Amino acid sequence: MGNEKISLTAEAVAFIRQKTQKDRFSKYFVTPRSTTIIKIAAALVSENILSHLFSKRMDISEDLHSAIEKFRPEQIVELGAGYSTFGLEYVLAHPGCIYIETDFPKVVSLKKSIVNKIIRVEKLRELDALVFVPMDLVREDLYDSLKNKIKRGRKTLVFSEGLNTYLDQKNYDSLVANVIKFLKHSKEGSVYLSHEPTAKQREKMFPSAGIKILRGAMSILIHNRFHTHFKTENELKNYFIKLGFAHVDIIKRRPYSTTYLAGL
């Protein structure tokens, strides 16, 4: 099993989501641990900088989510879904769409129990279309893990949010190879949606010393560094094209991240 300490980042994002009050369910995923982490972060940088970072992070969520709405998949596979409530919201709003969430076993098990609590407390209908699959995305085969859960012949969108920068180059390559194999077994026209900063964007991302310290502290906490995989967007496009993708479309270019959609 890979470095599950990364899953701490999922708690931090859940905290950011409830703080920015963009959705009604993230509050169920806030833990004393994430509250403490954010308090420490606020002490390292100012509240203002922290809310600025939160809003940038939520902009990326919005870019991905609006791309999904536009693509209108019949089936979604979310890689490293963590404690995101998007899947829950999506199946509520789009009956008929199957939504499969993947993450490390510990994360998935906690997520399932909290989602069940939400269904009970919020009196939601049973959500058979929301499926949880525990797995290590870089060490296990995505297609084999999902083949009994997915419906064949459905236009499928595979996506990841906030995952790639935690993967070193070798693990990133494995993840992408996993996605390619999965898409080859999917209906024609199925796609991969993701986002990441290029090295150029990254250079501009952390200008203040406080933010650099914050990043350093987080790296120690999760036993991981932050990785970029491409210097430029052209490098990113060429990487996917070389691997056999027919198109790589830039969905949104922000100063600190690029969201892209690629199809075989």
Ligand SMILES: C[S@@+](CC[C@H](N)C(=O)[O-])C[C@H]1O[C@@H](n2cnc3c(N)ncnc32)[C@H](O)[C@@H]1O
């Ligand atoms: C920053 S969190 C983002 C979570 C969620 N996508 C969101 O936006 O709220 C990254 C997630 O990726 C998961 N993850 C990282 N490496 C993974 C791997 N090798 N296999 C499965 N999940 C992984 C972590 O457990 C964590 O939940």
